[in-house]
Amino acid sequence: MFKAAIIGAGAISSLHLQALAEMNEIEAVAIADIDEERARKASAQHPVRAYADYRRMVEIERPDIVVITLPHHLHKECAIWCARSGCHILLEKPMAIDVEACDEIIKTVGESRIKLMVGHTQHYFAENRIAKEIIQSGRLGKLVMINDVRHVDYYSPNRPAWFFESAKSGGGIAMNLGSHSIDKIQWLTDSRIVQVKASVSHYGAKGDIEGSVTAWVQTDRGVPCTISQSGYGGVNRDETEFVFTEGMLKLSTGAGLWIGQSGEYRSVEASQEAPPFVLQYRDLLSSIRTDVNPECSGEYSRSVVAAVQAIYASHRSGQEVVVLHQR
Numbered sequence: 324m325f326k327a328a329i330i331g332a333g334a335i336s337s338l339h340l341q342a343l344a345e346m347n348e349i350e351a352v353a354i355a356d357i358d359e360e361r362a363r364k365a366s367a368q369h370p371v372r373a374y375a376d377y378r379r380m381v382e383i384e385r386p387d388i389v390v391i392t393l394p395h396h397l398h399k400e401c402a403i404w405c406a407r408s409g410c411h412i413l414l415e416k417p418m419a420i421d422v423e424a425c426d427e428i429i430k431t432v433g434e435s436r437i438k439l440m441v442g443h444t445q446h447y448f449a450e451n452r453i454a455k456e457i458i459q460s461g462r463l464g465k466l467v468m469i470n471d472v473r474h475v476d477y478y479s480p481n482r483p484a485w486f487f488e489s490a491k492s493g494g495g496i497a498m499n500l501g502s503h504s505i506d507k508i509q510w511l512t513d514s515r516i517v518q519v520k521a522s523v524s525h526y527g528a529k530g531d532i533e534g535s536v537t538a539w540v541q542t543d544r545g546v547p548c549t550i551s552q553s554g555y556g557g558v559n560r561d562e563t564e565f566v567f568t569e570g571m572l573k574l575s576t577g578a579g580l581w582i583g584q585s586g587e588y589r590s591v592e593a594s595q596e597a598p599p600f601v602l603q604y605r606d607l608l609s610s611i612r613t614d615v616n617p618e619c620s621g622e623y624s625r626s627v628v629a630a631v632q633a634i635y636a637s638h639r640s641g642q643e644v645v646v647l648h649q650r
């Protein structure tokens with residue numbers, strides 16, 4: 324049985340605790356939050372011990388796995404400390420606030436005998452997995468373009484304040500939700516985004532982050548894509564459209580998948596064999612047991628952060644930006 328400890332008792336930690344409660348091979352033993360009241364609250368709902376200091380928790384509990392669910396600017400320092408302490412790591416997305424921080428994490432992980440997986444949850448939704456199979460099968464012909472649209476009320480009062488401070492979050496909607504879109508495009512088409520031309524806006528009522536992004540990106544397989552996201556409210560939308568020479572695919576992660584041919588869309592059956600977070604932990608355990616890096620390795624997850632940074636660089640310069648990756 325693997326022992327897991329959670330670092331950060333905020334919103335997403337409850338999904339991790341729920342997933343861990345469903346698993347036989349891994350058990351959550353402790354949770355730490357600088358706001359100890361939050362850790363205690365989680366401890367009242369799940370059989371985990373509460374700590375205020377994650378270093379003390381790791382030293383006392385000696386977990387096999389830590390799950391880092393901290394604000395983005397703390398990912399680097401915490402992941403490096405945990406890797407040096409010999410814990411396998413599930414690090415929430417985005418990997419860090421810039422590629423330099425990703426590189427430091429990758430270097431430390433390489434020097435440690437641990438596995439690092441970044442929580443790119445898109446890989447564990449049934450619709451997304453089936454979409455990937457269909458894309459790979461070639462049954463809809465050649466992939467011509469991808470259009471990804473995501474609209475949410477990013478400025479909702481429920482969102483913690485650090486998300487609106489770029490020094491802590493690394494950016495706004497493009498960093499936080501754009502990283503899901505970039506991951507989706509790259510993973511579903513087994514490619515990397517290599518060219519970016521983008522524009523962002525800063526009309527939000529709080530903070531110094533961008534509230535929208537409009538980007539044209541191209542993959543190293545030559546597929547042009549658009550990413551369009553608004554956090555200013557209105558009507559929520561989460562849709563990725565894949566246009567092929569012989570049909571279309573419409574993907575709404577967590578909601579459905581449709582094949583479009585002959586003038587209409589028909590739904591594709593997609594049954595979720597287990598909750599996405601459970602599948603994510605299964606993948607991590609498989610990586611630890613086989614000593615093979617997971618799909619969402621540090622190197623892969625760095626490529627997502629590199630593409631987000633290229634969006635910001637393109638907005639600042641007004642020019643197209645080439646993204647350099649380490650494969």
Ligand SMILES: NC(=O)c1ccc[n+]([C@@H]2O[C@H](COP(=O)([O-])OP(=O)(O)OC[C@H]3O[C@@H](n4cnc5c(N)ncnc54)[C@H](O)[C@@H]3O)[C@@H](O)[C@H]2O)c1
Pocket residue numbers: 330331332333334335336355356357358361375377391392393394395397415416417442443444483499
């Ligand atoms: N995979 C997904 O779909 C998904 C969804 C939501 C959030 N996330 C990611 O999860 C991470 C956390 O997001 P969240 O929404 O839970 O944020 P949150 O603000 O709700 O939680 C972060 C917690 O970390 C705690 N914290 C801050 N500094 C700390 C420290 N030094 N030591 C211990 N605890 C500390 C805060 O008190 C807070 O409780 C982010 O990386 C976010 O992008 C991923």
